[in-house]
Amino acid sequence: MTSQVPLAEGLFTWPAEDPALIGGLASDGSFVFPYRQYKLVGGVREELERVELPRRGTLWTFTTQRFRPPAPPYAGADxxxxxxxxxxxxVELPGALRVEARLTESDPAKLRIGQEMELRIVPFGTDSAGNETVLYAFAPVSEEAPHGTE
Structure with missing residues (x-):
């Protein structure tokens, strides 16, 4: 039996019933994603607080990837x-920042700027050990999909 593993460690809480992206919070209230330990704040190197980012946000802009990206670095199963x-x-996460992500809906006619989106963890490929890799994506809230994985 294969298990599901994140495509990259430290991007989101996993395994988790309601996974969240992991970001960093600076003393000036600014956020970073993905999490990193340090950031310059006012010219001073500061250690960031590790935080879970909001699971819901609004679609700020989008495009469709119509050709297979070069591999490597692309590691899809296709x-x-x-x-x-x-x-x-x-996706603009309220009170935090905008994150770039795959969207679970690929039909541009079913997407609109300002649309409410929710984090999902979706299958992506297979690693060298035969585990299914998963990554984060955002789904329109109107999609009927369970929390967590699809």
Whole structure:
């Protein structure tokens, strides 16, 4: 039996019933994603507080990726013949920042700027040990999908 593992460690809480992106919070109230330990704040190197970012936000902008990205670094389970276009967007997380992410909906006619979105963890590929890799994506809130994985 294979297990699900994050495509990269430290991007989101995993495993978790309600996963969240992991960011950093500076003393001036600014956020970073993905989390990193330090940031310059007012010209001074400061250690950031590790925080979970809001799970919901609004779609700020988006586009559709219509060709398979070059591999590496792309590590999807598809090949040039099985590749399916996907949407990528920026989601504004309230009180935090905008994050770039895949969107679970690839049809641009079903997406609109300002649309409410919610974090999902979705399958992506397979690692060298045979585990299914998962990554974060955002889904329109109107989509009927369970919290966590799809």
């Amino acid at each position: 090949d040039i013949n099985s590749f399916e276009p996907f949407a990528v967007g920026y």
